[in-house]
Structure formats: C-alpha cells, structure tokens
Amino acid sequence: METLAWILLDTMLVTALLALGWGSLASKDLRRGVVLFIGFGLLLALVWVRLRAPDIALAEAAIGAGLTGALMLSALRDEPGTSSEAAGDASVRSTPVSASLLLTLLSAGLAIVLGAAFICALDRTDPASLAEEVFANLGVSGVSNPVTGVLLNFRAYDTLLELAVLTAAVLGILSLGPARSGYQASGPMLSGLTGWLVPVILVVSGYLLWVGAKAPGGAFQAGALLAAAGVLLRLAGHPSGGLPRELALRGLMVVGVAVFLIIGLTLMLVGRGFLDYPVAWAGSLILAIESAATLGIAATLIVAFLCGDPGQRPENHETADSGVPLAKCENNRRNTPR
Amino acid sequence: MPGKTMNEFLSAALIVSGLAFFIAGGVGLLRLPDVYSRLHALTKADNLGLGLLVFGLLLSTDDAFVAVKLVLIWVLVLASSAASTYLIAQRARRRERGVWKP
Amino acid sequence: MTSFLLLSTIVLGVSLGLGLVRVFKGPSIEDRMMSVQLLGTSGVGMLLLSAPLLDISSNVDVALVLALLAAVSVAALTVRERVAGQDHE
C-alpha cells in the first residue's frame, strides 16, 4: 500500500515536471514559456529532494527560484516583439518539413541511445563503485558531507576548473559591454521587503557555507543564495546589485580561483601533491577555499544577472554610453526582424 | 504516555486543517472569476495553510534549531506573500485587468 | 506516522496540481505568476513534510531557501525598467 502511495507521489511529480517542461517550450507566448520555466525549476527542486539529493536541491532552489527566473524575465524585455502581451516567437522562419522531420528522428534516436545506456547503468551492480570509495575515505577528507568531500577534496581539481569556467564565462559577459539599464527605484512594498530580507539571506548564506562540512550546503549553494540577495537589491533599484566597481569587482570575481590556486600551489611547495591536504589541516583549508569561493561565485553570478559590466555605465544616465543600447532595444521592438 | 499521543493527535489535526486550507486555496485559484479574487484565494494557502502545517510539525519536532527554522520559514512566506500579492495586484490594476461583475 | 505524512504530501501535491492548472490556463501573466506562488508554497509544505518522511533534516534548509526567494520572480516581473532621463535617484 505504501509502495503504491510512493509511486503515486513520484508519478505526480514527474507528470508535473514533464507538463511544465513541455508547456514552457510549446506555448506560443514567450512570457508564458518563461513563467512555466520558473515553475519547472521549482518542481525540479522537489524532485531533487525526493531523490535524496538535498545538496542539489539547495543549489536548484537558490538558482532556479532566485536567479534564473529573474534573469529570464529581464531577458524577455530584450526580445523583439514581446512588449505586447500575446507576442511570441516573432522571428520564426519556416523550416522545410523534411528538415524538421529529420531533427525529430535525430532527437528520438539520441533519446533511445541515452535510455538504453541508462538501463544498462542500472543493471550493473558494481560492489567496488566510486560511492563505496568515497564513503570509505570520508574520514580523512576533513569533512563529513560526502558531496563536499568529493567537490573539495577527492575531486578538488575538477572544482577548481569549474570555478575557472564560471569566471571565464562571466569575463565574456563583462567584455560585452555595459550592464542592462537597471530598474526604477521600487515602491515602499518591495524596498521594505528587500530591506529586511537581504540581511536574513546573508545570515542563511553564511549558515549554508558553514554547515556544508557536515550537512548539505557549501560554497555553491551559499554563493548562489548570496547572488540572489544581489538580484533582489538590483530589482529594488540598487544600480549594481550590491557589487563594488572596477578593481574591487575584478578582485572579488577571481578570489575563489585565486585562493584555491594559492592553497594548491603552497601544498606543492611544502612537498605534497597539488591540493593534497594534510589530514589534520583538511577541514580548515576546505573552509578557507569555500569561503573565498562563495564570494567569487556570488560576484560572478550577480554580474551574469546584470548581463554586463556595472562599472561601465556611469552614474549619469544622460550620457550616450547608457543611452545607445537601450535605444537599440527600443528599435528592435518596433520593427519585427525578418 | 498519554501526553505523547495527545501531542501526536494535535499535531496531526493541525496538519490536516492546514491541508484543508491548501486545497481551498487551490480550488479558489481555479474557480474564482477574476485576478483579484484569485489573489485572495492564494493567500489562504500561504498564510493559514502553511502556518497550520508549521505549527503541526513544531509539535512533533524535538530539535529547537529546526523549530526556529520552521517558524522563520512561515514568517518569510507571510512577508513574501504579502509583498508579492500587492505587487501582482498593482500590476494587474496598471494593465486594467477586468473586474468580475455578477 | 509515516503513512500519515506520505498521505499529507500527496494532498499537497494535489494542491500543487490545482495551481498547475491555473498556470497553464492563465489567462493573464499575473494569474500565471500567482499560481507559481501557490506551487512554491505547496512545494515548501511538501519539503517540510519530507524532512521527517525521508528522515533528512536538511530538507528544511531547502524549504528555507525557497521561502527566502519566494518574492524574487514576482519582483522581477513587476519592476519597471529605468529609462534615461526619467530617474528618481
């Protein structure tokens, strides 16, 4: 009976997830698609919890609810032809039926291959799997949360490179020019809410960073949550979402990678391997790296939301620097391209 | 222990009444005729539904820290729901969404 | 107790499903957005119940993050873009 109830619950979750995913891609109205996508992210967080992955659920909750939704909604204002309510994919060209059929067959074929690989992976019950290795060596990793152990000890090299990828992507965004024009100072309701919500977010973010050593949490979750505070500030009218300008911003963006590298290289200098922590020091070193990474991730994610360099746009809005991209956007809306 | 069963019973009763408000909120959101009345239905789930659920769970939790987090979650949802329903209603007014007339 | 929690989670899932229908039906973007709010609140409820149900106490933290950021999407939808020369700062 209880097994059936679980299957019922799982089926409900999956059905809702698939419906939202399908709806967000199939609907004519792009706005509708974006709102459905926000719901999709929410459902995904529930699914992660259901699959016993609270670490991922925390990151999904912070990014899905706090960052992606806001990013998509502000990007919606850039898309040509979406200023009216019912606008959709204004720039749709028609594809030949044969090409679209071929694409469908191709995606279906890939799905079958992927599904077969998945079933094979489930059938293999390997006793000496990586999971057992992780649990066996967790004692010397300096942390007791296995996911943090994998991220910052066993596979710390990967995580360093991932942070570098993050920084590289955001350097690309920075080099594309000034940030979006920002938002009007909000009314009393939103600014009041932001005023006391942001400090609470800072505290919870610090808590997630600290608790990551022994329970779900860590740099990625804390950083994403911290970035959401910046998004909230930005929406309430703060021009740069709480970020500093110029050199301080650059420093903040690379601090995670920098501290990671410095610790790794110092360990090499004292005769150990790259990022091969001494057992007694592992916990503190991981906390130091995670603290720096939290700041770095938060700064890069806020820049990603701003969609450009907050420093390049002068405080004075009447200069051409900020006026031109906006005017171009306006033009775009008027004449539907193609 | 009669105290424990009493506690469990009360906890279950609070959770069930919370669920009733959730369902009422959902049905209201589906059945009511215009944006503004649907907003009103939504707040039942946010404020009362989640509140009763939180208090039901409070009775069955031993950890004081978890209890603080539960109450904090309810307070946060209350504040967010107040602000966001206000913002949504304001936007609907600005766009002159129709008001239902019987 | 487990089956009671499981049943309650399913009931919350039904509430989430009701909200889902309104997300699809709309008609206005405000309707959709407020229904996403209901999805969020039902989701927070499900997460709170899942902590004792799956015996993972940090699920409460996930609910906490969702509750903290519940208003962000609504804010992003309703704020107005700053236009050059029309500033309040």
Add this chain to the structure above:
Amino acid sequence: MITQQLIFGLAGVALFSLGLRMAFSPRALLRRILAINIAGAGLFLLLVSVAYRGREMAPDPVPHALVLTGIVVAFSATSLALALGRRLGGHREDD
C-alpha cells in the same frame, strides 16, 4: 533496479530529447535557451537517478557533485548566451 530510478530516469531522457529537439527549431533565441536548459535538466535528472539507491540508503555522492557544479555552470552559460544575444540584437540594427 529500483522503480523510482526508472520513473525519474526515463523522465530525464524525455526532457533531454524534448529540449534538444526544440533547441534546433527556428524560434526566438530566449526560447532556444530555455530548451537547452530543459535538455540539461533532463541530463541532470538522469545522473541523479543513477545515483539513487533506494529510500533507506545514502545515494552515490559523485554524480551529485557533478550535477551540483553543473547547475551553476549551466546558469553562467545561459547568461553568457543571453548577453551575446542581447549584443546581437543591438547590432542587427547596424547592418
């Protein structure tokens, strides 16, 4: 094999192929970025389903770590794509 793994994993496969198909269709840029995100979410779901080892047992932490960083990197890639698209939209006026 666990039923839950099958339910969620196959849903992941479905989302992946749906997202992939839509990403190649000639539609608004934002829509295609949504599609890529949904395809990515499908893959994440597949990985986490493989990691799942029943309701009572702790899951495999290695795919969890992969997906965790994947989510953050996917967000930054999405925003880079949107920033490029925004720039592209601005330049279309010039030619």
